[in-house]
Amino acid sequence: MSNPTKERGIVHYYLRSTSGIVGAVLLFIMVAVSLASLFKFTPHDPLYQDIENLLKAPSSNFWFGTDNFGRDVFSRTIDGMRRSLTVSITAVSIATVVGVTLGVIAGFIGGWFDQLVARVSDVLFSFPAILLALAIVASLGNDWYDTAFAIAIVYTPIFVRVARGPVLSVKEMDYVKAARILGYSTPRIIRQHVFPNVTAPVIVQIALSLSWAILTESGLSFLGLGTQPPNASLGLMVAEAQPIAAFAWWNLAFPSIFITIVVVGLNLVGDGLRDALDPARRSS
Amino acid sequence: MFLPFRSIEMTLRISAVEKRYEIAALNATVHALNGIDITLEPGKTLGIVGESGCGKSTLARLIVGLESPSTGSVDWNGTKIENLSRNSLNTHQSAIQLVFQDPYSSLNPRQRIGEAIAEVLTVHKLRQGREVEARVDELLSLVGLATDLKSRYPHQLSGGQRQRVSICRALAAEPQLLVLDEPVSALDVSVRAEVMNLLIDLRAKLGLTYIFISHDLAMINYISDYIAVMYLGKIVEYGTWHQVANHPRHPYTEALIRAMPDHTVIGNPESLKKTISGEVPNPINLPSGCAFHLRCPIATPQCKVEVQKLINVDNGHAVACMEVSR
Amino acid sequence: MSLIQVSNLSIYTSQEPRVLVNDVSFEIHEGEAVGLVGESGSGKTLSALSILGLLPRGVEATHGEIRFLGRSLDDLDSESMRKIRGSEIAMIYQDPMTALNPVMKLGDQLMEVIESHPEVGELTIERVKEVLRDVGIPDIERAINSYPHEFSGGMRQRIVIAMALLLSPKLLIADEPTTALDVTIQQQILALVAEERQKRKLSMLWITHDLGVVANLVDRLHVMYAGRIVESGTVKEIFENPQHPYTQGLLSSLPSPRGASRERLSSIPGVPEKPWLVGSSCAFAPRCSFATDKCRQELPGLSGNSAHKVACFYPLGASR
Numbered sequence: 014m015s016n017p018t019k020e021r022g023i024v025h026y027y028l029r030s031t032s033g034i035v036g037a038v039l040l041f042i043m044v045a046v047s048l049a050s051l052f053k054f055t056p057h058d059p060l061y062q063d064i065e066n067l068l069k070a071p072s073s074n075f076w077f078g079t080d081n082f083g084r085d086v087f088s089r090t091i092d093g094m095r096r097s098l099t100v101s102i103t104a105v106s107i108a109t110v111v112g113v114t115l116g117v118i119a120g121f122i123g124g125w126f127d128q129l130v131a132r133v134s135d136v137l138f139s140f141p142a143i144l145l146a147l148a149i150v151a152s153l154g155n156d157w158y159d160t161a162f163a164i165a166i167v168y169t170p171i172f173v174r175v176a177r178g179p180v181l182s183v184k185e186m187d188y189v190k191a192a193r194i195l196g197y198s199t200p201r202i203i204r205q206h207v208f209p210n211v212t213a214p215v216i217v218q219i220a221l222s223l224s225w226a227i228l229t230e231s232g233l234s235f236l237g238l239g240t241q242p243p244n245a246s247l248g249l250m251v252a253e254a255q256p257i258a259a260f261a262w263w264n265l266a267f268p269s270i271f272i273t274i275v276v277v278g279l280n281l282v283g284d285g286l287r288d289a290l291d292p293a294r295r296s297s
Numbered sequence: 298m299f300l301p302f303r304s305i306e307m308t309l310r311i312s313a314v315e316k317r318y319e320i321a322a323l324n325a326t327v328h329a330l331n332g333i334d335i336t337l338e339p340g341k342t343l344g345i346v347g348e349s350g351c352g353k354s355t356l357a358r359l360i361v362g363l364e365s366p367s368t369g370s371v372d373w374n375g376t377k378i379e380n381l382s383r384n385s386l387n388t389h390q391s392a393i394q395l396v397f398q399d400p401y402s403s404l405n406p407r408q409r410i411g412e413a414i415a416e417v418l419t420v421h422k423l424r425q426g427r428e429v430e431a432r433v434d435e436l437l438s439l440v441g442l443a444t445d446l447k448s449r450y451p452h453q454l455s456g457g458q459r460q461r462v463s464i465c466r467a468l469a470a471e472p473q474l475l476v477l478d479e480p481v482s483a484l485d486v487s488v489r490a491e492v493m494n495l496l497i498d499l500r501a502k503l504g505l506t507y508i509f510i511s512h513d514l515a516m517i518n519y520i521s522d523y524i525a526v527m528y529l530g531k532i533v534e535y536g537t538w539h540q541v542a543n544h545p546r547h548p549y550t551e552a553l554i555r556a557m558p559d560h561t562v563i564g565n566p567e568s569l570k571k572t573i574s575g576e577v578p579n580p581i582n583l584p585s586g587c588a589f590h591l592r593c594p595i596a597t598p599q600c601k602v603e604v605q606k607l608i609n610v611d612n613g614h615a616v617a618c619m620e621v622s623r
Numbered sequence: 624m625s626l627i628q629v630s631n632l633s634i635y636t637s638q639e640p641r642v643l644v645n646d647v648s649f650e651i652h653e654g655e656a657v658g659l660v661g662e663s664g665s666g667k668t669l670s671a672l673s674i675l676g677l678l679p680r681g682v683e684a685t686h687g688e689i690r691f692l693g694r695s696l697d698d699l700d701s702e703s704m705r706k707i708r709g710s711e712i713a714m715i716y717q718d719p720m721t722a723l724n725p726v727m728k729l730g731d732q733l734m735e736v737i738e739s740h741p742e743v744g745e746l747t748i749e750r751v752k753e754v755l756r757d758v759g760i761p762d763i764e765r766a767i768n769s770y771p772h773e774f775s776g777g778m779r780q781r782i783v784i785a786m787a788l789l790l791s792p793k794l795l796i797a798d799e800p801t802t803a804l805d806v807t808i809q810q811q812i813l814a815l816v817a818e819e820r821q822k823r824k825l826s827m828l829w830i831t832h833d834l835g836v837v838a839n840l841v842d843r844l845h846v847m848y849a850g851r852i853v854e855s856g857t858v859k860e861i862f863e864n865p866q867h868p869y870t871q872g873l874l875s876s877l878p879s880p881r882g883a884s885r886e887r888l889s890s891i892p893g894v895p896e897k898p899w900l901v902g903s904s905c906a907f908a909p910r911c912s913f914a915t916d917k918c919r920q921e922l923p924g925l926s927g928n929s930a931h932k933v934a935c936f937y938p939l940g941a942s943r
Binding site: 348349455457485486487488489490491493494497512513514515516518519542543552553554555556557558559560561562563564565568569570572573574576577 | 840869881
């Protein structure tokens, strides 16, 4: 008889991936500092303008220096990080729920509904993300949830696609036919037998989409849509830093570095998850 | 003590069934089944044998309700199978079950064996609560599997074990009729006998009715009470296994028998002589008249024109060939 | 005259060395047809592939020697080996679709074989047509300009055979070429192969799991189990007088084809063993109803006479 192999958990496989570990660490740091901002636990008030300390270089008091309004760049940076994460997480959550639901149902049912969903996704997908987001935000408004909503729409098609693929290939498998012959209801078949094949690629996609969403939000804020002054947003800070970057580099550097760290972190986490969840990479 | 499944008087009646598939891209129609009539006796095993294109797998799908016939009807206890809603847990759904050919795709790779079997029991409300696990153990023992396999995943089992699980899952629904579509073809030779013997034992123990579909005439002969030989969507010969295997009448059946690899006949070059020329015609372009006439050694001009019907030649032994049934 | 001599061949995976074929030796004489019979994992395909030096990546033959017409194949460089493939030793596989290029016309593909072996001599499209006729392809002119997908499975396998025979090889290696075909088509292909063998005095190495197929096709056969040869001999000897419990088990697990009897099939419990999990003991012992401690501790070697050898401490049958 075959030797029973112990089923190792996903965490075990994830920890085998160096990139996954690095990414997780980076992400953990970013989320931790954002939480600090959430609980108003910043060294200074991000909005407070300290007129006596305009454009000061980084010091022990102002770790990242101050901007041209005398505001603490560090506090603003982590506040901006929080905003970016809030918007991205909201956006990706909506995109995931809507996209995966549509993708799974369309893939399984097939027919005209599937065609409709697939074609609409393709059309949305063919627009450059930033332009589409711009268009939507421009017509909606500047509150953070408008931005989140716009980004959600932009990234829903990818989830439709990622969820639909496995469904299409799995629904022809004998075990799905067996479930039908056994009289299982369609919701049960989707839940028990089809959906589990979808979770892995969707999880990986969530990590990647979060990173794109952050970039998109930053881009929108940079362009003047999205977060409005005086609130802090990483993209807005980069925009505001442009005229003064030459002589006050800290205004540009730190927000940019933070964007980079969180995006890279999310991508590395995505890689780690992909390796951990892909059964082909595990040896049995 | 394991009791036979609830005995409902059950009859499967297939009447004048035809099945066609339209291929839009080619503007063509595949004639998969061209007039099938079968009445199945409870407790007996019907073996359906044929080569590719004969329609045996299509017939299997119609019997279990995965598809509906284009014309004709498949009746179960007097009700058309297509009228029984696919998702309703009525008698039909549990009464007819199917075992697939491929042991690798017939089990959900993410579901433990025990869970897969328990699911049948809970969905069909056959057991509740603590009784579920006891029943799962009982069923696994019934098919000769150790109960500690409950917690394993399919990829941890061998092909033969997986087929046993498929059989177990089908039996969990307490069917009266089990359709087996090439159940051992994908298994190693030394494992096939085990699964065949299991099927025979289960049949005796539980009073099951089988429809056993295969291209392997030797296996069909071994397990069937009745044999139906299919060619291009029609039954060309039907009878008891003894009639068909030992006294075949239809030229195609004879060709099949002669073509079977025979390990009991050794060093006989004669056995390699080409028995029948040509290939199975494409089901999109059915030949006129008797579907077999293009390859038949005794075909006459009439065969090209006249579609053959099954004619009784001897005590239930029927052949669809006018030349032979004169 | 010995055409192929495989001596003590062992094949391992390169990483975490796992043995796949363990000390296998066999010979093919000129004009002879030899069968390699076994189930999945027995090592039969790898043994055959190693003759042509076509082992997949990650797998290598670490021991043993293969001689072709007396010359050791290990000494040959890759160019010499390439010349042998196709022209002196040809191989056909189970799936004709992977042997045929789907985007090339048939005629071009077959000509390509000829053009790759200029050393064979002047051969033209006429040769291609001749061989296609031999294998029974109808309407040759049209066939040459057609693509593989326009043919049925049986036809494609005939084409593959034609390709193999183009350059009149001395040895044809066939790896389960009829397993995926309908039984009536299989019969046609086997008849064709037997006929060609007669005509061309071709030697053959036929790999299969189907004992019925080799019963009338080969002169001698070797039964392989878990990477070793467990029984060898003439077809008559092995089928009428199987001495290894595995061979015996295989034969009695097959239903009698003509339905003469419906005696219960005897089955071999367990699953075919993986070659690398067997120590130096009899690989079949765990499944053998006659196994003793000796079988579980020592490795039986092949012993017997030229007509029949078996690797078993307690061979079945009268001859001991």
